[in-house]
Amino acid sequence: MTTIRPQRDQMIKRAVMQRPEAVIETSIQLWEKLARELISIIGEGGFHSLYKRSLHLTGATFPWMAPDSTLPQNSSDFVDLKKCLAGQDAANAGEASAALLIIFIDILALLIGELLTSSILRSAWGDDALDTVVKELP
Incomplete structure (x- = not known):
């Protein structure tokens, strides 16, 4: 199971950076889909x-991601996160977005386990995003 996390992290980074020219929009879509599933x-x-x-922990590496200003107002409102990411260049926004998702999903996996986390991610983001990760599960 120790190989799951690095593969999941890579999957998240690929998902965020799948369209480098639209990293912010892609990030927000990933968050919206995950929020719907988890809520x-x-x-x-x-x-x-x-x-x-997750925002608090991500702020250690990316201090410009202020936890109070990027909290969504409702389940699918990531306008403040979008504004926060938009204040950065695409590479920095992509790194921060991936870090935030990775930290969030790591916490979730610690709380509910890898199998359930993978199931939730598959429901939220589709089968293709998780094929590599799930193959490593016993």
């Missing part, structure tokens, strides 16, 4: 708690 399971409060913690 149906853990509710908005649970999602916001995980998201806020």
Whole structure:
């Protein structure tokens, strides 16, 4: 199972950077899809708690990602995150977005396990995004 995380991290980075010219829009779409999936399971409060913690941890590497200004107002409102990412060049925005997603998903996996996390990601982002990761699960 130790190989799952690096492969999942690479999958997230590829998903964020699949269209370098549209890294911000791609990032927001990934967040919106993940939020819809998770809120149906853990509710908005649970999602916001995980998201806020992830922003806080990501802020250690990317201090310009202020947790208070990028919290979504509702389940699919990532306008503030989009504004925050838009203030950076595409490469930096992509790195920060991938880091935020990786941290969020790592926390989720610690809480609910790899199998359920992979299932949620598959539901949110589709089969192709996770094929490599799931092949490593026992």
